[in-house]
Amino acid sequence: MDVTEVENNLNPVGGVFYSPPVRQYGIVARTGRNGENRKEIEMKALYVKLMTASFALVLSAGAALIFSMTSGAAPAWAFSERSGKLHVEKECSEYKGTPGQFCTITASNVAPIKVNSKVYYVQAAGTPAGLLDSNVVLDAGAGSRAFGRCSVDLSTNTGLCTFSDGTGQLAGFQARINVTSLGGPNYGWNGTYSFSSGRQRD
Numbered sequence: 001m002d003v004t005e006v007e008n009n010l011n012p013v014g015g016v017f018y019s020p021p022v023r024q025y026g027i028v029a030r031t032g033r034n035g036e037n038r039k040e041i042e043m044k045a046l047y048v049k050l051m052t053a054s055f056a057l058v059l060s061a062g063a064a065l066i067f068s069m070t071s072g073a074a075p076a077w078a079f080s081e082r083s084g085k086l087h088v089e090k091e092c093s094e095y096k097g098t099p100g101q102f103c104t105i106t107a108s109n110v111a112p113i114k115v116n117s118k119v120y121y122v123q124a125a126g127t128p129a130g131l132l133d134s135n136v137v138l139d140a141g142a143g144s145r146a147f148g149r150c151s152v153d154l155s156t157n158t159g160l161c162t163f164s165d166g167t168g169q170l171a172g173f174q175a176r177i178n179v180t181s182l183g184g185p186n187y188g189w190n191g192t193y194s195f196s197s198g199r200q201r202d
Contacts, residue, residue: 090105112168113129114140118138119137121136123135145166177190177191
């Protein structure tokens with residue numbers, strides 16, 4: 001740069017001294033003598049960096065969600081309640097002791113065991129005498145089932161049910177449940193439950 005070019009760069013233009021353009025993150029601006037435009041370009045560059053980082057974070061989260069959906073892996077929220085106390089009520093007006101008959105769930109504090117789920121009894125009541133001792137299938141619909149066994153004293157309507165596994169939302173379901181009479185055809189299930197590691201599905 002010769003003397004004339006230096007002088008031209010130092011000559012005021014419209015009352016503001018001219019300096020060569022500044023380029024940062026693809027943004028071009030000319031700075032004045034007091035550096036005000038330089039601060040402006042730095043702020044714009046910072047904004048571009050923040051927006052780029054935010055966009056990358058959104059892409060990463062979206063990719064993780066797509067992977068979990070396509071791979072069959074359950075998202076984190078499916079494991080938020082993997083064990084705890086179980087409180088269920090069922091209504092058994094449809095059950096007369098014959099194999100294949102059922103009771104209907106009317107209340108439940110375990111999300112996969114939905115209201116209107118059915119509990120099917122495989123064996124007949126009375127064998128052995130005075131007992132209901134049967135394999136059971138808890139059918140919550142949409143392929144979600146739990147498999148266990150119940151033994152109930154028919155003279156007191158109290159007993160024990162245990163579950164060892166399941167499918168769908170009830171995959172890995174395990175429970176130990178005390179059976180009590182609530183009056184009429186209504187019964188209570190109270191006990192503990194858990195889902196074995198990595199088995200519960202959304």
